[in-house]
Amino acid sequence: MTADTPQAVLQAPQQSLVLSGDWRAATVPDLARAIAPYPSSQPLTVDLNGVSAWDSRLTAQLLGLERRIAPATLDLIGAEDDQRKLLELARSVPLHVPPQQTRRAVLNLDGLRASLAQLGDGLLDSLAFLGAVLTASAKSLAGRGGMRQRELMSACYLAGPNALGIITLTSVLVGMILAYLGAAQLQQFGAAIYVADLVAVGMLREMGALMTAVVMAGRTGAAYAAQLSTMQGNEEIDAIRTLGINPMEFLVVPRVLALVAMMPLLVIFADALGIFGGAIVAGGMGVTPLQYMSQLNSAVSTDHFVIGLIKAFVFAVLIATAGCRAGMNAGRNSAAVGRATTDAVVTSVIYLIVADAAINILCQQLGY
């Protein structure tokens, strides 16, 4: 062994630990192991005379050693001034003992009960938030809230015209998918012309609103959550509140109203493009555009169209409130932004599907 190899030798009679060598080496001895045979909580002397060079690892180990043998003291011999100073600085503030946190078991009844209660709380919270949004919206629509016209317009632009591209793509494709789905069955009976009925009713009643809603939940709902939670983290929402402005009226209402105003328009747009997509597929099966149009005429009733619009309205309220609620209730760090966005999208998709089923059952019972 060369003289430079870092070594730690315990000299029992003098009760001291003698260190030597270059302690910047890739691996250094473990002081805790070196004093293992030595009774703990006895004062210890560490002789640093032989140490030629060192880095933070040695100081870190010395501090650890001192904490380990406390309340007994650690005495340094031959330490350079800066080594000693560093250690003194490190012990100038006593160790902080964080309050004990109770560890929760992974699976027990209490935990299950607690998470069910949490689910219920979330639902109640959503309802309360919806109520707050409704009252604030009513106030704003009456012209007495803190909502700015400009905020509303820019939110409308982001939720409406900006989404046209992606809605075009999804709805033409969904129309084509519906047509293919029907064509395979209908051609067996020589009833290819009824593809028009299938596509039109499917788009107007169901897929137009649902697909638009899913796209908007991923696009606009997530954007609301991300933006509001970032503002939360930057203390912007605190600032708005202390400026005497209700953040509900200032931030949430314009976003909700914008989506509620834009969604039905987007759905009408999606319906038209979906029917167009269906026409492309029908054309491939020998149905001329004229036949398709005349078949549409007999298939489409206002009921289907109105039900689609009602769904659009309901979905818009659900997506916007889920997004804004996730953002407004977010924590104050960067992980919270991610959580808020996930929360917004997951909650709105679940709400969408439940609401869609509920509306369909309702329509069935009422005979529409």
Next chain:
Amino acid sequence: MSVGDAVISVKDMTMAYGRRVIQRDLTFEVQRGDIFVIMGGSGCGKSSLLKHLLGLLSPASGDIYYGEQSFTRASTLERDRLRQRWGITYQSGGLISAMTLAQNVALPLEQYSDFDARTIRDIVALKLALVGLDGYQTYMPSEISGGMRKRAALARAIALDPDILFFDEPSAGLDPISSRRLDDLILQIKESTGATVVMVTHELPSIFAIANNSIYLDAGTQRLIDRGNPAWLREHSENAVVRQFLNRAGDAHE
């Protein structure tokens, strides 16, 4: 120009955002072991200068040397190698908010050293102890006060025993006592590790307490108008603006 022991040399550097020039023809050196303060009124480009030194912004012209090596012309790899020898504390700490204090301090150690997990844990405890925060390992940055966040950021900055410590307004937003404590801490850490400190601040008490060298950037003329030990400049600067700044005087009050 002396080759000497200059750790950082800035040569004829002009800083600009697009066509708007912030400062022209900056030339100065930071010597090894200096506590170097970049002073100046608001909007003079102090923070921009720091960002240039750190490589977050590129100079419009001129060059920055670390030792003998040009930083402006260095490759990304060389820059990263230089950066391993720096510790940086940002104005609001710059702690990663989704990580605990221990994870924040351990981050550079895990990135750049091959110490085992136990050594890293010991070093994290030491660095947090040095800033008076040992025992706060499991806390999130959002759970501690602003002053503690700054100290935790300092612990992360000194994790790798850096050669150069950069501070952007270390005591901004702290009460006078915490600010004084932070100054003392910077001094003690600098003395015991021998690091060079470069600091942007306009806190006069801090400047006089710890700086031994400084430059003053003037917003109006967009130039470096004086340099030297601030305590000396307070009395002897040939520039009235610098004397006023250091004596906290303005024309209006007199």
